[in-house]
Amino acid sequence: MKKILSGNEAIARGAMEAGVRFASAYPGTPSTEILETIAKEFPQIHAEWTPNEKVALEVAAGASYAGARALAAMKHVGVNVAADPLMTLPYTYIRGGLVLVSADDPDLFSSQNEQDNRNYARFAKIPMMEPASSAEAKDFVKAAYRLSEEFSTPVMLRTTTRISHSKGIVELGEPEDPAEASLERHPAEWVMLPANARRRHPVIEDRLKRLTDFSNSSRFNFIEINDTSMGIIASGAAYQYAREAFPDASFLKLGLSYPIPDLLVREFAAKVKDLWIVEELDPFIENQVRELGIECHGKDRIPLCGELSPDIVRDAVLGAEKKGAKPLNLPVRPPNMCPGCPHRGILWALKKNKCFIAGDIGCYTLGFLPPLDAIDTCLCMGAGINHAHGMSKVLGDGKKKIAAVIGDSTFFHSGMTGLLNLAYNRGVALIVILDNRTTAMTGAQDHPGTGVTLDGSKNIDIDMEGLVRALGINWVQSIDPYDVAMARQKVKEALEQDGPAVIISSAPCALLPSRKVPGVPLRVDADKCTGCKVCLAIGCPSIEFKDKKAIILDTCTGCGICKAICPFDAIGGDV
C-alpha cells in the first residue's frame, strides 16, 4: 500500500517496521513529529519524552543493551547535549540496534545555528546515513538497524528540514517481530574504564575499515552513468536538487556518506570529466574525496551557508549571475508571542524595572523583538541563568539589575544545574521561571513539569517552589503574570535581595485548554484613548493603531495586560 508521508512520519513508520521497541526524544524542530507519530500510531513501541537529549540517547542505549532495537531522535543542536554519551557509546557493545536520528536545519528555519551533524559521525567514528526522500527515510531506518547490529555500532541518520518536513509517496511494508529483551552482562565491553576502553579503541578503528568495505558494496551508494562530461557526488536533499538541475549528468549518490565508499568514488571519478560534490552545509563528502587525492569542485562554488535548491545548485555550477529581479520591499510577518501570552506581562515587568535580561530558548525569546525589546541574550538551552550569574559576579555587588528568564521545559532540560550553581556560588541575580505548563515553542509537548507522558498518563506532580528551594534558593515567590502591577512589585523586591532570587511566573500557555485568558475581546474607549501608544509597547498582535487611536481586534483574548498598563483607563471589558 502507498501512503503520502513526511520524512518524520516515514522514520516513525520505519522504526515500527524494523521492530523497534523503545523510542526517546526531546522535542526540537524539525525532529519533533518522529516521536509524536510513534506515540500516536504505533503504541506497541514504548515512546517517551525525556527531559533532554543526553537522557534520550542514554535511555535508548540502555534499551539496546537489554537487546531491544531503540531509537533516539533530536534536532541537530540536541546532539551537542547528547555528545558525551555519543562519543563513548561506539566503544561499547551495541546489542539491540541503536539509531540516533539527527534532524539538521540548514537555513535556520527555527534554530540558533546551522551546524552540520554529519561531522559527528566522523567524530564518533560511526556510520552516517542520509535519506533523500520520505521513501528512503523509511527504508534507511530499517537498514540502519541491520547495520547497527551487524557491526555492533550506533548508527546516525541525518535528515534536514526539507527531508523531515517534506512529504512524498512511501510504499508501506510489513513489520518485523521485535527482539525479546533479556539481561546479559558484558563488563569488558560495557564498563568503560581506561583499561577496557583502551582495548575497545582498536575495535572501532577496525570496524571503520570493515564499514568502508560495506560502504563500497552497499545498495545505498550507487552510480548512475549518463553524460560523463559531468559527474556529481551528492547526498540527501542536495542529491534531489542536483538531479533536477542537471538531469543529464552522471551521479554517484551516497546514502551512506560516512565512511565514504573509497573504491566507488575512485571508479566514478575515473569515469567522469568534471567531478562535482553537491552537498548542503559543510564540505563533508568533499573533504573525504580530497583525502583520497581526487580533485573536485565543491564549496569553491557551491554555497556553504544556508540551504540549497535546484536553482542555487544550477547557478553555482554554471557560474551564472544571480537573476537580478529587484527585491520587493514588503512588510514582513515576524513570528510573535500570541495574543494572551503570559510571557508578555512578566517581560514587561522586568523591563519596567530596567533589568538586563539574559534570555533562553522558547517562545519568550520572541520578546526580543521590538517594541518589547526585552531579551538581551540567547545562546543555547539553559545558558541564560549562567550568563546572569557570570555577569553579576564580575559586575559585583548586585547593584546592576541582572535577571534571567527561562521556560519551564528549558528549566527541566538544563536550567536546574545552572540554578544550583547560582545558589552554590552565592550569585546575585533574579531568575524568572516562565512556567506556562508546556513546551510551547515546539508545538506544546508535555515535560516533567506537567507530569504527563507521551501516552497521556499523569505520573508525577512537581512542586516547582519546593524544587527551587531544594536547589538551595531561599527567596522564591510565585506570581500571576497577568497581574502586572503585582509582577512589577515582586520583581522590584527580588532585585533588592542580596542573594539569588527566583520568581515563578505561573500561568498556562494561552493556547492550552487550561489557559487562564477568558477569550472575550477587550475594547478601547475612543473618548478616553489619547493615542499615547503605551499599550503598543507590549507588542500584542491584537492591538492596532489607526487614526491616532488604539483599536483592539477580535483576536484579543481579554488577558488584560494592556488594560493594566493603560495610563488613561481607556481599555475596558470583562476582566
Added chain:
Amino acid sequence: MNVIMAGVGGQGIILASDILTEVAMRHGYDVKKSEIHGMAQRGGSVMSHVRFSKQVFSPIIPRGECDILLSFEELETARYLEFLKPGAWIVINRYRLPPPTVSIGKEEYPDVEGIVREKTQRFMFVEADNIALSLGNRRVLNSVLLGVLSTLLEPDVATWEECIAVKLPEKVRDINIQAFRKGRETK
C-alpha cells in the same frame, strides 16, 4: 505541475496542500510537497510547494518554474512572484491581514494588485472568505480555493471530492464539499 499555496497561519493551507498531494497521487502521479511550518500559529507567513509529474526530484520548486500560485492572502501573493513561470496563473483570495508594522501604522499595506499586474495579466481574485461565510463557516475558505484550483488542473471532480472526504472529519465533510463546488463555479 508546480503549485505554490501561500497565506498566513490558521487559513488551512497545510490541509489544502495535503489534499492536493493526495489528489495527485490518486491520479497516478509521483508527488512531493514541502512547506515551512512551525511558527504558523504565531501569525507568520505559511507557504507550501506541491509538485507532481511522472517523477519528482526536488521537493521545492525552483524559482521561475511555478505554474500556479494559489494565494490565501493578498500581500502574501507578492512574496512569491519570482517563483512564477511565464504564463503562470495566480489565484488571489480577496482578504487582507495587515502585518504588525501596518497594524501599528508604521507601514502601508502594499498595492498588491498593482505589483501583480506589473508581472502578469493572468490573475484572478476570488471572494473565498465571503463564499465560506455564506456557507456558514469561514474556515472552509480553503476548500473554496481548492475548487478554483481544481478547474486549472487535470484530475477530475470525483477524485477531488474523494480526497476531501478522506482528509476531513465527518462533521465538516459536507460543508467542505459544498465549498469546493462553489469554488469550481467561480470564474
